[in-house]
Amino acid sequence: MFIQTEATPNPATLKFMPGRTVLEEGTLHMPNVEAARQSPLAERLFGIDGVAGVFFGNDFITVTKGGSEWPHLKPAILGAIMEHYMSGQPIVRSGAGAVPDGEEEFFDPADAETVDTIKELLETRVRPAVAADGGDITFRGFKDGVVYLAMQGSCAGCPSSTATLKHGIQNLMRHFLPDVREVQAI
Structure with missing residues (x-):
């Protein structure tokens, strides 16, 4: 499995593209550990010291750092993403999904x-x-x-x-x- 990374305009975030679908539809924003409980992959990423936020799009994962530097975090994040895909676990647990964060229009x-x-x-x-x-x-x-x-x-x-x-x-x-x-x- 080859995971591409890409810088974003926000220096605190990196975009990871696993070459596979991440979410079939919508997006999923997990700004903290509590929100990450709906996703085994997000939980795995938050288990890395220095990860402060996770966001899923259709074909990418954006990770936000908090305090650590990318040269330290990037290999651990790549490993966690690869391990997750190799495990066969779902990206999002049953019953959870790409839903708005609860705020009404x-x-x-x-x-x-x-x-x-x-x-x-x-x-x-x-x-x-x-x-x-x-x-x-x-x-x-x-x-x-x-x-x-x-x-x-x-x-x-x-x-x-x-x-x-x-x-x-x-x-x-x-x-x-x-x-x-x-x-x-x-």
């Missing part, structure tokens, strides 16, 4: 058409680019002209995330939707 029903367009723009133009960097951005709400988004994986805590939101996503939304004044991260 909020918007006025009168804005449903605008929200549908926001979601379509996120799905077709933003999420594929963000996934290439090892992260994800999901819609959380729309109120008074402000789009609220949740940033996950390498996007969470990334130094360039503000620029991505303000200069990339906000400009895109404003171009297609005059009702959008601003984009903010939750």
Whole structure:
């Protein structure tokens, strides 16, 4: 098994690509050990001293470090991923899955058409680019002209995330939707 690694715009995260499907659909953000209980692979990764977060996409795993350095962590992470795939265990335990982190979307029903367009723009133009960097951005709400988004994986805590939101996503939304004044991260 050959696992590729790729740097992300966030220096605290690395993207690991096992050459296999990680999640059939959706994404799964596990920012702590408690959240990792739904995945044997995430538990294995959190067992490595210095791992502070795990994120699963369709064909990649993003690992966030906390305090340790990549030259020390990377071999242990590669070994844990390889061991997991060799074990035959599932990525996610039965009954668990790629689900939102429990926060409900909020918007006025009168804005449903605008929200549908926001979601379509996120799905077709933003999420594929963000996934290439090892992260994800999901819609959380729309109120008074402000789009609220949740940033996950390498996007969470990334130094360039503000620029991505303000200069990339906000400009895109404003171009297609005059009702959008601003984009903010939750």
